[in-house]
Amino acid sequence: MKYALLFALMLLANLAWAEEPPANASALGAGLVNPGYEEKPAWFKESFLDIREDIKEATAANKRAILYFYQDGCPYCTKLLKDNFGKQDIADKTQKNFDVISINMWGDRSVTDFDGKETTEKAFATDLKVQYTPTMLFLDEGGKVVLRVNGYYAPDKFELALDYSAGKHDKEGSFKDYYAKLKAEGKVASKDQTYALPGSLPAPLRLQDVRKDDKRPLMVVFAQQDCDTCDELFNDIFKRKELAYSLSNLDVVVVNPDDTSDIQTPDGKDMKIAEWAKALNIQYSPSLVFFDADGKETFRTEAYLKAFHTHGAMDYVISGAYQWQPEFQRYLQHRREVLAEHGFPADLME
Incomplete structure (x- = not known):
C-alpha cells in the first residue's frame, strides 16, 4: 500500500509537470529540470547546428555569426544574458548585426563543424579549446574566428567587441589595435594607473x-x-x-x-x-x-x-x-x- 501511494504521488507530480513545466526547465526531456538553466533571448538563432549553413545564412542577411558557448549554472553566463543583453541598445545592436548560435559546452546535440564533420557540442567545444563560459567566437563570412571573447566582458568592453566585428575592423588589425586607436582618439576613457604585486620579480626583467x-x-x-x-x-x-x-x-x-x-x-x-x-x-x-x-x-x-x-x-x-x-x-x-x-x-x- 505504501509503495502504491508513493507511485501515485510520483505520477501526479509528472502530470503536473506536463501541464505547466517550471520556468527554468531545460530541454532534457519530459519531467527533468536542469539546475541553473537560463533562458536565452528569444532573438538568438534557432539553429540546426550546421555551422557552415549558419555562416551562409548570416552572410545572406548581411550579418555575421557568433558562436556562444555556455553551461547551465554558469554565473558569468547569467551576467552576460542579464547585464549585457538586458541592455536594450546592446541587444538591438547584436540582433541587427549578428546571428547568435548557442552551444552547450557539455551538450550532446549533433553539430556539423566547419569542415562538414559530424560531431557533438562537447566535442566541438573541446576542438575549439573552449575553457571558459561564456566563450563567444565572432566569425567572418568565411568562417574564420576574427575575435575570441573568453569569459565575461563588461557591457562597455563587450559593445566595443560588437562594433569591432560588425564594422569589419578585423580587416585592419586586431581587437587590441582597434581598442588602442579608440583610446588614442579619446573615445575610450583613460587614467594613469600602474599595478604591482609584493614579491614580484625585480627589474630588469630577464x-x-x-x-x-x-x-x-x-x-x-x-x-x-x-x-x-x-x-x-x-x-x-x-x-x-x-x-x-x-x-x-x-x-x-x-x-x-x-x-x-x-x-x-x-x-x-x-x-x-x-x-x-x-x-x-x-x-x-x-x-x-x-x-x-x-x-x-x-x-x-x-x-x-x-x-x-x-x-x-x-x-x-x-x-x-x-x-x-x-x-x-x-x-x-x-x-x-x-x-x-x-x-x-x-x-x-x-
Missing part, C-alpha cells in the same frame, strides 16, 4: 636568466592602465589571504602590454614588452599567462574573473592539474564539489 634554477611556475599579469577590472583584481582579489598563499607558490611579474621597455621572455627571447604581448595575442586586460620552468606557456585566463575562478586558475597550474585534466571547467567543478563537502560552499561571484 625572465629566463633569473629563473634558470627555479622550478616554480611563472605567472605574468598583463594589466593596462585604463582598466577597472585590473583595479578589482589588484585591490581586492589578490589581497585576499587564500590567494596570497597561492601567490607564494608562483614567480610573479606584472607588465603593461603597451609598455615599450625591454624584456627577456621566459624562453630567452629579447624584445619589447609590447612586442611580446602582441606575439602572445594579448587582447584582454587583465590577462594571466602561466609558464612552466622551461618557459613554455601552460595556461592563461583572459576574461573578467572573480576570486573563486582566479584562485582556481592559479592552483590549476601550481598543482600541475593542467597536465592530467585538460578541461579547466572540470577541474573547477570538482574543486567546488569537494569544498562543499568540507563545509565551504563556494560563492562564485564573491
Whole structure:
C-alpha cells in the first residue's frame, strides 16, 4: 500500500509537470529540470547546428555569426544574458548585426563543424579549446574566428567587441589595435594607473636568466592602465589571504602590454614588452599567462574573473592539474564539489 501511494504521488507530480513545466526547465526531456538553466533571448538563432549553413545564412542577411558557448549554472553566463543583453541598445545592436548560435559546452546535440564533420557540442567545444563560459567566437563570412571573447566582458568592453566585428575592423588589425586607436582618439576613457604585486620579480626583467634554477611556475599579469577590472583584481582579489598563499607558490611579474621597455621572455627571447604581448595575442586586460620552468606557456585566463575562478586558475597550474585534466571547467567543478563537502560552499561571484 505504501509503495502504491508513493507511485501515485510520483505520477501526479509528472502530470503536473506536463501541464505547466517550471520556468527554468531545460530541454532534457519530459519531467527533468536542469539546475541553473537560463533562458536565452528569444532573438538568438534557432539553429540546426550546421555551422557552415549558419555562416551562409548570416552572410545572406548581411550579418555575421557568433558562436556562444555556455553551461547551465554558469554565473558569468547569467551576467552576460542579464547585464549585457538586458541592455536594450546592446541587444538591438547584436540582433541587427549578428546571428547568435548557442552551444552547450557539455551538450550532446549533433553539430556539423566547419569542415562538414559530424560531431557533438562537447566535442566541438573541446576542438575549439573552449575553457571558459561564456566563450563567444565572432566569425567572418568565411568562417574564420576574427575575435575570441573568453569569459565575461563588461557591457562597455563587450559593445566595443560588437562594433569591432560588425564594422569589419578585423580587416585592419586586431581587437587590441582597434581598442588602442579608440583610446588614442579619446573615445575610450583613460587614467594613469600602474599595478604591482609584493614579491614580484625585480627589474630588469630577464625572465629566463633569473629563473634558470627555479622550478616554480611563472605567472605574468598583463594589466593596462585604463582598466577597472585590473583595479578589482589588484585591490581586492589578490589581497585576499587564500590567494596570497597561492601567490607564494608562483614567480610573479606584472607588465603593461603597451609598455615599450625591454624584456627577456621566459624562453630567452629579447624584445619589447609590447612586442611580446602582441606575439602572445594579448587582447584582454587583465590577462594571466602561466609558464612552466622551461618557459613554455601552460595556461592563461583572459576574461573578467572573480576570486573563486582566479584562485582556481592559479592552483590549476601550481598543482600541475593542467597536465592530467585538460578541461579547466572540470577541474573547477570538482574543486567546488569537494569544498562543499568540507563545509565551504563556494560563492562564485564573491
